[in-house]
Amino acid sequence: MPSLTDGFNLDISGVAGFLGGEASVAASTTAHMIYAQSRWVGWYNQPGSYDIARYYGQLSPSGLFRALYPGVESNQDPTSLFKYTGPLGPRFNGVHTGTVLQQTGHVARLFHRWCANTPSSTVHSQEVKRRVTTPATVIVAHLTHIPGSTIPIRQKIRDKRSMLAILPTLASLTTCALCGMLGDWFCFSMILLGIVASGISACVLGSGRLLFEHPLPISPSTPPGDGLLGDERDFIVLKGAESTVNMITRGSFSLEFASRPTYNDIGMCSLLLTLQFVAQLLVVPQGTLHGQILFIVSLACSWAYNSYLSTLDRDAFQQELLVTAVLQLDSHQLLKCSLDTRPSAAVFVILLLAPARTENLRRIMDHIIPNDTAVWNKWKLDVLDCIERDFLIEAQETFVFDFRTAPVSWTHQESALLEILRDDAAAAAEVYRAYIAQ
Numbered sequence: 001m002p003s004l005t006d007g008f009n010l011d012i013s014g015v016a017g018f019l020g021g022e023a024s025v026a027a028s029t030t031a032h033m034i035y036a037q038s039r040w041v042g043w044y045n046q047p048g049s050y051d052i053a054r055y056y057g058q059l060s061p062s063g064l065f066r067a068l069y070p071g072v073e074s075n076q077d078p079t080s081l082f083k084y085t086g087p088l089g090p091r092f093n094g095v096h097t098g099t100v101l102q103q104t105g106h107v108a109r110l111f112h113r114w115c116a117n118t119p120s121s122t123v124h125s126q127e128v129k130r131r132v133t134t135p136a137t138v139i140v141a142h143l144t145h146i147p148g149s150t151i152p153i154r155q156k157i158r159d160k161r162s163m164l165a166i167l168p169t170l171a172s173l174t175t176c177a178l179c180g181m182l183g184d185w186f187c188f189s190m191i192l193l194g195i196v197a198s199g200i201s202a203c204v205l206g207s208g209r210l211l212f213e214h215p216l217p218i219s220p221s222t223p224p225g226d227g228l229l230g231d232e233r234d235f236i237v238l239k240g241a242e243s244t245v246n247m248i249t250r251g252s253f254s255l256e257f258a259s260r261p262t263y264n265d266i267g268m269c270s271l272l273l274t275l276q277f278v279a280q281l282l283v284v285p286q287g288t289l290h291g292q293i294l295f296i297v298s299l300a301c302s303w304a305y306n307s308y309l310s311t312l313d314r315d316a317f318q319q320e321l322l323v324t325a326v327l328q329l330d331s332h333q334l335l336k337c338s339l340d341t342r343p344s345a346a347v348f349v350i351l352l353l354a355p356a357r358t359e360n361l362r363r364i365m366d367h368i369i370p371n372d373t374a375v376w377n378k379w380k381l382d383v384l385d386c387i388e389r390d391f392l393i394e395a396q397e398t399f400v401f402d403f404r405t406a407p408v409s410w411t412h413q414e415s416a417l418l419e420i421l422r423d424d425a426a427a428a429a430e431v432y433r434a435y436i437a438q
Helices: 012-019 022-035 049-059 063-068 106-117 160-164 166-182 185-206 243-250 264-286 289-310 314-327 342-353 358-368 374-390 391-397 412-437
Strands: 091-094 121-122 136-142 150-152 210-213 227-230 234-239 252-256 334-339
Touching: 012 150, 022 049, 022 185, 022 289, 022 314, 049 063, 049 185, 049 264, 091 243, 091 358, 106 136, 106 227, 106 234, 106 243, 106 252, 106 314, 160 166, 160 391, 166 185, 166 289, 185 264, 210 314, 227 243, 227 342, 227 358, 234 243, 234 342, 243 252, 243 314, 264 289, 334 342, 334 412, 342 358, 342 374, 342 412, 358 374, 374 412, 391 412
Parallel strands: 121 334, 136 234
Antiparallel strands: 091 227, 136 334, 150 210, 210 252, 227 234
16 A cells, blocks of 8 residues: 655745745854854854845955855955944933044943943932922942954853753754664755754854954043933943043944955855755755655754854843953942932933033033923023032042022912922932942
8 A cells, every 4th residue: 555655845945035035144243252162053054044144245355156046245344244343322422522423333222231230239319209290210220341443342141042952953853863773865954964064154154353443542541531422311420540431432343254354155055055055956856755854954953042042132242252251340330310300310410420611511411301491501500600609529429419599580380490409419419428428
């Protein structure tokens, strides 16, 4: 009696197309980011080899790759392809250097997000509770590490994910061995080809050297880089040398390969993956039904692992690299201070950055509080006058605002608003004294 499988053949080309390659591309960039030895975790038969080849073929300036992968831009930057770049960061105002950056880079955005999400000590005023409108958080970051302009970065292996990386390799090796035991040398050779092609590509792609680069000050005698990095919700006061602050405001990750600018080794890997894709489409249908099923199982296991990797938060890994390997910062160097109103937050920021040139403090104050009316301008002027007159480094723990009376020509509403704002400034001084006492 003939077997039910006689003459039956899976549409393996349809299966390969079904599994797709977007997850494989995303997984390859994530693996490079989280594994110190990413070259050794890609040895498995995975789907989407053509998509991977097409994606990394963009590095090559050769016209051959434009012909092989139409619609893809060539001669791309590896740092961008491996997702070490991203959206721009918030505005930065330097209080001593006078630096004003309307937008900072991706690194500043990563640092801002890390500060906002990292638990740390929080300072609250212990005195009388005042009015509450729009609460704000001011985060003080003390930056002490002063590195060179170029910092080599070594990614860390995380035990849990390192062990998971073994699973698709075991699945591919097992299915390959079973195909050999069944005598299906077509599927055996194609699974083995997938393992070798993906492994060689992982070795080449994992050979990139990750660096962190930032400009050094033009002179060793430059003033401190203290300033405000902030968006509409969280204000981060950076305190440290200008070279250290530059790492956040002007720094960037860079990925370098020994084969630049031609990237011939990566180009050859793209060709190998393309040949693998074509060979598997042509050869696997010649195998037995059981061999084809085993081939699909190897792809499915790899696809599941790649899908898992592609869902991981790459920003979180970059934050960890930035904070631990570059800034060498921990949560103990952060202090969060809660303010009940935005004017209080503005005054607290100014107190943290004082003493400094009054015009620089006013610029930062205007950034936080853009209100431009007679009452608001009078209040800002009063705050800055008090700081310029009474703020002493040796007596920070006793600083209070000593405001003069409001102009008699003002209306009752204007005088009342000014008193409310002065009360907010007094509340900020309370939090500042609690901060100094920490």
